[in-house]
Amino acid sequence: MSRPTSNSPSKGAVAKKKPPSKVTHDASSENRVVPRSGNRAVVMTKSAGKAGPVIVKKETILAPKGYTMRPVVPAKNYDVVSFARAMNDDFAPRVQKLFEPETHAAIIAQRTGIYIGWRCPEFKHDCQRVGDMSKCFCGHLLGEHDKYTGRSIQVPCKFGGCPCKAFAWIPSRPEDIGEFWFQRRRDFDVTKWRAKCRCKHTHEAHAATGGRQCKAKGCSCFHFNSNFLCAACDRHWEDHETFFETEDMRKMNGLPYGEDYLPFAEMPNLRNAALTGDEYDESLYQALTTGQGRPAITSNPPADNNTPVPFGQNRSGFRPVYD
Numbered sequence: 001m002s003r004p005t006s007n008s009p010s011k012g013a014v015a016k017k018k019p020p021s022k023v024t025h026d027a028s029s030e031n032r033v034v035p036r037s038g039n040r041a042v043v044m045t046k047s048a049g050k051a052g053p054v055i056v057k058k059e060t061i062l063a064p065k066g067y068t069m070r071p072v073v074p075a076k077n078y079d080v081v082s083f084a085r086a087m088n089d090d091f092a093p094r095v096q097k098l099f100e101p102e103t104h105a106a107i108i109a110q111r112t113g114i115y116i117g118w119r120c121p122e123f124k125h126d127c128q129r130v131g132d133m134s135k136c137f138c139g140h141l142l143g144e145h146d147k148y149t150g151r152s153i154q155v156p157c158k159f160g161g162c163p164c165k166a167f168a169w170i171p172s173r174p175e176d177i178g179e180f181w182f183q184r185r186r187d188f189d190v191t192k193w194r195a196k197c198r199c200k201h202t203h204e205a206h207a208a209t210g211g212r213q214c215k216a217k218g219c220s221c222f223h224f225n226s227n228f229l230c231a232a233c234d235r236h237w238e239d240h241e242t243f244f245e246t247e248d249m250r251k252m253n254g255l256p257y258g259e260d261y262l263p264f265a266e267m268p269n270l271r272n273a274a275l276t277g278d279e280y281d282e283s284l285y286q287a288l289t290t291g292q293g294r295p296a297i298t299s300n301p302p303a304d305n306n307t308p309v310p311f312g313q314n315r316s317g318f319r320p321v322y323d
């Protein structure tokens with residue numbers, strides 16, 4: 001039985017693509033690792049029928065059953081897929097839903113040549129693909145901020161009176177930080193969920209500028225220190241930055257671009273699942289690679305990467321159907 005441990009992405013590892021070295025995991029493996037919280041993982045055992053989750057020590061990240069994977073990809077991906085498989089038979093639609101914001105952001109990035117990624121500065125992969133519907137620390141969406149280009153350094157908020165001077169991505173769904181169980185609660189309202197600081201107050205209770213001091217009455221917190229870890233790299237929110245980049249900048253820095261920027265770009269079945277909700281439906285991927293996506297950028301570039309992209313306009317002209 002092959003042990004995937006040695007090929008697992010290590011914490012905060014700098015992702016480097018190793019092209020041909022693929023690893024196929026033993027398809028008979030019964031254990032799957034599902035989402036972690038802090039430094040634990042929950043393993044579901046399939047064989048025991050109604051087997052409950054067992055808490056185990058992390059560090060073992062298994063590829064989902066029957067999949068071939070490249071070794072270095074943010075761990076989040078595997079956790080999510082294993083989770084989806086363990087919890088539900090219609091896992092592909094689940095994967096699609098979980099990754100919808102990122103898939104959408106990736107398609108738009110590919111189309112416009114403006115990539116917005118959230119990651120630790122030294123990483124060669126993004127922990128999060130960011131789009132206009134992504135939330136900023138100030139509580140407003142990227143689309144509510146000023147126009148931006150692939151070379152923007154700071155994108156200030158334009159929402160009436162908001163003092164935010166630079167867009168900074170913040171998780172807006174519990175699954176963004178690996179807390180998948182929330183969405184299964186019947187009364188859970190994602191619009192009310194907020195990422196929190198160690199002081200227990202939300203990001204919106206902290207100043208959007210400077211040291212991000214907590215504004216809650218009586219709280220002596222001077223900086224936002226996330227009480228959660230990044231689902232992709234296990235580091236704190238404050239270790240990350242939001243980067244605006246052009247395709248050229250990403251090429252030069254060895255960061256994924258084009259189709260490689262799609263979630264699960266290295267795992268076709270999962271990539272399809274994220275795109276269409278069906279592991280075997282290549283149609284959207286084909287569309288992206290053969291006409292409506294990337295090639296269209298080459299033949300009809302969005303002026304150049306310094307042209308600001310206005311919010312609210314259908315920039316891509318291409319609307320994938322997610323339902």
Ligand SMILES: [Zn+2]
Pocket residue numbers: 136138139140157158159162163164
């Ligand atoms: Zn704002």
Ligand SMILES: [Zn+2]
Pocket residue numbers: 136137138139140145156157164165166167168208
């Ligand atoms: Zn903001």
Ligand SMILES: [Zn+2]
Pocket residue numbers: 197198199200201206214221222223224225
């Ligand atoms: Zn605080």
Ligand SMILES: [Zn+2]
Pocket residue numbers: 197199200201205214215216219220221
């Ligand atoms: Zn506070």
Ligand SMILES: [Zn+2]
Pocket residue numbers: 119120127230231232233234235240
């Ligand atoms: Zn991260």
